[in-house]
Amino acid sequence: MGKLNKTEKLATNGGWITTKFNEVLGWGRKYSLWHYPFITACCGMEYMSAACAHYDFDRFGMGWTRFTPRQADMLLVCGTITHKEAPVLKTVYDQMTEPKWVVAFGACAVSGGIYDNYAVVQGIDRIIPVDVYIPGCPPRPETFFDALIKLQEKVQKEGHDWRWKKRT
Amino acid sequence: MEKKNIIEALRKKFPEQIMDISSQFGDEIITFESSALLDIANFLNDKPYEYTMLLDLTCVDYKGEDQRFEMVYHFLSLSLNDRIRLKTRLPEKSPKIDSLTSIWKNANWLEREVYDMFGIHFNGHPYLIRIFMYEGFEGHPLRKDYPLRKQQPRIRLRKLE
Amino acid sequence: MLINMGPSHPAMHGTIRIMLELDGEKILNSELEIGYLHRGLEKTCEHKTYFSLLPYTDRMNYVSPLINNLGYAMTMEKMLELDVPQRAQYIRVILCELSRISDHLTALAAMTMECGAFTVFLYTIKAREFIWDVIEHTTSARMTTSFIRIGGVRADLHPDWKDHLKTAIIETKKVLKDVHGLMDKNKIWLNRTRDIAVVSPEMAINYGWTGPCLRSTGVNFDLRKASPYSSYDHFDFDVPLGERGDNYDRYMVRMIEMEQSMRIIEQAMEKMPKNKAPLLAKGMKPAKAIEASRKQKVEGGIKLSPNLEGSEKDKYADILSTGKKYIVPPKEDTYTSIEGLINHFIFFMKGHGIRPPKGEVYFSVEGGNGELGYYIVSDGTDKPYRWHLRAPCFHIVSALEEMIKGHYVADVIPTFGSTNMIGGEFDR
Numbered sequence: 001m002g003k004l005n006k007t008e009k010l011a012t013n014g015g016w017i018t019t020k021f022n023e024v025l026g027w028g029r030k031y032s033l034w035h036y037p038f039i040t041a042c043c044g045m046e047y048m049s050a051a052c053a054h055y056d057f058d059r060f061g062m063g064w065t066r067f068t069p070r071q072a073d074m075l076l077v078c079g080t081i082t083h084k085e086a087p088v089l090k091t092v093y094d095q096m097t098e099p100k101w102v103v104a105f106g107a108c109a110v111s112g113g114i115y116d117n118y119a120v121v122q123g124i125d126r127i128i129p130v131d132v133y134i135p136g137c138p139p140r141p142e143t144f145f146d147a148l149i150k151l152q153e154k155v156q157k158e159g160h161d162w163r164w165k166k167r168t
Numbered sequence: 169m170e171k172k173n174i175i176e177a178l179r180k181k182f183p184e185q186i187m188d189i190s191s192q193f194g195d196e197i198i199t200f201e202s203s204a205l206l207d208i209a210n211f212l213n214d215k216p217y218e219y220t221m222l223l224d225l226t227c228v229d230y231k232g233e234d235q236r237f238e239m240v241y242h243f244l245s246l247s248l249n250d251r252i253r254l255k256t257r258l259p260e261k262s263p264k265i266d267s268l269t270s271i272w273k274n275a276n277w278l279e280r281e282v283y284d285m286f287g288i289h290f291n292g293h294p295y296l297i298r299i300f301m302y303e304g305f306e307g308h309p310l311r312k313d314y315p316l317r318k319q320q321p322r323i324r325l326r327k328l329e
Numbered sequence: 330m331l332i333n334m335g336p337s338h339p340a341m342h343g344t345i346r347i348m349l350e351l352d353g354e355k356i357l358n359s360e361l362e363i364g365y366l367h368r369g370l371e372k373t374c375e376h377k378t379y380f381s382l383l384p385y386t387d388r389m390n391y392v393s394p395l396i397n398n399l400g401y402a403m404t405m406e407k408m409l410e411l412d413v414p415q416r417a418q419y420i421r422v423i424l425c426e427l428s429r430i431s432d433h434l435t436a437l438a439a440m441t442m443e444c445g446a447f448t449v450f451l452y453t454i455k456a457r458e459f460i461w462d463v464i465e466h467t468t469s470a471r472m473t474t475s476f477i478r479i480g481g482v483r484a485d486l487h488p489d490w491k492d493h494l495k496t497a498i499i500e501t502k503k504v505l506k507d508v509h510g511l512m513d514k515n516k517i518w519l520n521r522t523r524d525i526a527v528v529s530p531e532m533a534i535n536y537g538w539t540g541p542c543l544r545s546t547g548v549n550f551d552l553r554k555a556s557p558y559s560s561y562d563h564f565d566f567d568v569p570l571g572e573r574g575d576n577y578d579r580y581m582v583r584m585i586e587m588e589q590s591m592r593i594i595e596q597a598m599e600k601m602p603k604n605k606a607p608l609l610a611k612g613m614k615p616a617k618a619i620e621a622s623r624k625q626k627v628e629g630g631i632k633l634s635p636n637l638e639g640s641e642k643d644k645y646a647d648i649l650s651t652g653k654k655y656i657v658p659p660k661e662d663t664y665t666s667i668e669g670l671i672n673h674f675i676f677f678m679k680g681h682g683i684r685p686p687k688g689e690v691y692f693s694v695e696g697g698n699g700e701l702g703y704y705i706v707s708d709g710t711d712k713p714y715r716w717h718l719r720a721p722c723f724h725i726v727s728a729l730e731e732m733i734k735g736h737y738v739a740d741v742i743p744t745f746g747s748t749n750m751i752g753g754e755f756d757r
Contacts, residue, residue: 038342042391052454117369126325224719276538300364
């Protein structure tokens with residue numbers, strides 16, 4: 001432990017602190033992002049690298065991989081989404097409970113990538129709203145962490161009143 | 169050596185149905201009449217040649233030609249360590265050919281793929297439905313007259329700002 | 330009872346849907362629905378030039394992209410009748426065997442993780458990370474490298490390649506030892522894989538199986554031995570065979586194949602032909618050479634690592650074939666001489682570039698999953714008329730319905746894992 005600031009000293013000494021409700025809520029949310037990896041293609045390999053011991057995204061507070069959308073806060077779309085897969089992705093997104101965030105992992109999820117043809121959806125934002133886009137084919141794990149930190153900043157700023165905010 | 173043997177044997181066995189034998193880039197290509205497919209396949213599968221593996225089955229679309237579709241079969245003999253390529257042409261209107269599912273089980277999916285991508289019908293196939301594309305998809309994407317970027321979404325897509 | 334599995338299911342790799350008809354937990358019938366990752370690869374490649382469709386081959390079997398590159402490059406070399414220098418062939422062998430190890434590691438990682446052995450997953454991915462480090466060091470990309478080009482390879486090896494490769498092999502061997510210790514006699518693992526989904530050699534051949542899955546049934550067929558390509562006949566290695574053809578054999582064959590791959594790499598390291606043009610100014614590392622060049626003129630010119638945009642012309646003789654029409658002209662010439670510029674334009678201009686003779690060709694290499702074949706029809710233009718891929722795991726997975734019949738629902742997971750379905754080449 002390094003130096004504690006005044007508030008932390010108060011908190012650790014059994015004292016009490018005051019803060020804004022939105023801030024503490026955002027702080028709590030951003031370090032416990034449970035994610036649902038929607039892996040279809042190549043980017044899944046880099047997701048595996050990012051998840052495992054070598055890069056280890058648990059350091060950023062997203063250790064829990066949940067394979068049920070109902071327990072997940074964050075949908076991680078890794079890989080190409082084809083028109084055949086599109087209804088599945090939409091269903092998974094709809095099954096997730098609010099608040100929820102979507103990350104488009106890799107060029108195919110962002111824009112269809114190099115597959116500009118009859119079968120591939122040109123970007124998952126044609127199906128569901130996206131919060132963070134990660135470029136790269138496939139992105140390196142470091143790029144993913146960069147995106148994760150950006151998403152955490154966004155989560156921190158979002159207040160408790162998400163319910164009344166219009167999400168399309 | 170074996171290669172010559174099999175080609176001679178095929179020529180002897182099916183003098184009418186084998187139309188042409190040519191060679192390119194070191195591979196022999198045997199063109200045959202489409203009605204003789206099952207006979208030739210059985211002959212290759214049996215002893216003594218034992219081309220027991222259906223390596224690949226695909227189609228080429230020569231748009232604008234009378235005999236538009238060309239079926240291409242690759243067989244592999246493990247005992248001879250040899251590959252053989254057979255080709256046959258199908259007409260543009262209602263292209264049909266016998267199914268190989270009775271001899272090779274992987275022909276099931278391969279033929280479904282060709283049906284999906286080219287619209288060729290296989291007589292005697294047990295379950296001829298689309299394999300890669302979905303129900304409601306119109307047309308056959310690998311045909312030359314299908315545009316590369318013609319998409320047929322299954323759900324309504326969002327509008328982007 | 331009817332139950333649906335996938336496509337959004339952790340063990341179905343996101344791209345397969347299995348509909349099961351059950352009696353209790355026993356599978357009476359099943360039906361596979363595939364095509365969730367059909368990306369229109371073949372159609373797209375027909376609209377690209379021969380040179381520019383190479384990146385698409387990376388993304389077919391995305392765990393071993395270099396083998397896909399090799400397959401495509403060698404198909405084109407067969408068509409264009411190009412000879413590849415010996416050094417380039419050895420570089421190809423090393424990179425392909427590294428890719429094969431990474432492919433098998435990933436297959437086993439997924440298979441064991443889905444059965445609950447998470448430790449093995451973490452270990453094997455760690456080993457893969459070391460292998461990808463070597464690949465990145467050589468090709469400057471982790472996965473989608475496009476490194477093996479028509480006529481040779483993109484660049485020569487890095488000066489320090491031997492040390493990196495040795496580290497990677499030592500680390501991978503450690504991991505394999507650990508995995509053997511964790512899994513080989515593990516009772517849970519044996520219960521879940523021994524005598525599950527037994528495939529006879531006849532059935533495997535009838536389904537068109539190739540690669541490790543075919544060899545697990547006891548059929549000795551490996552393209553590297555049967556029809557050696559790219560100097561595989563220079564190396565001494567064994568082909569591991571299974572006895573029963575069940576899930577455990579498929580696991581074991583892959584494990585031992587990785588050891589054999591490392592044997593090949595070690596031999597290739599020893600036998601690697603010397604490059605005629607040295608990579609760097611004598612006795613200097615790249616950073617040092619650049620620094621020195623700022624202060625004084627380095628004798629003989631600076632030769633940077635080829636992955637940077639440095640001098641590479643001298644190295645072409647070692648790593649690329651002499652067919653001038655079919656390889657990208659050296660960048661130094663393009664930037665410095667009008668003749669070089671014209672050559673560059675001729676290579677990349679629409680309607681020019683690589684134009685193979687009219688005809689068709691089929692060539693296959695031993696991929697991570699089996700025989701990876703390319704069937705290319707050329708009509709004499711710079712784009713392929715038909716571009717078809719023979720995907721090995723398409724044939725393997727087509728047997729899944731028969732393999733899981735009569736087993737329990739839980740057996741679907743290791744069985745499907747042992748087929749090593751890779752969406753990119755499977756659905757194309």
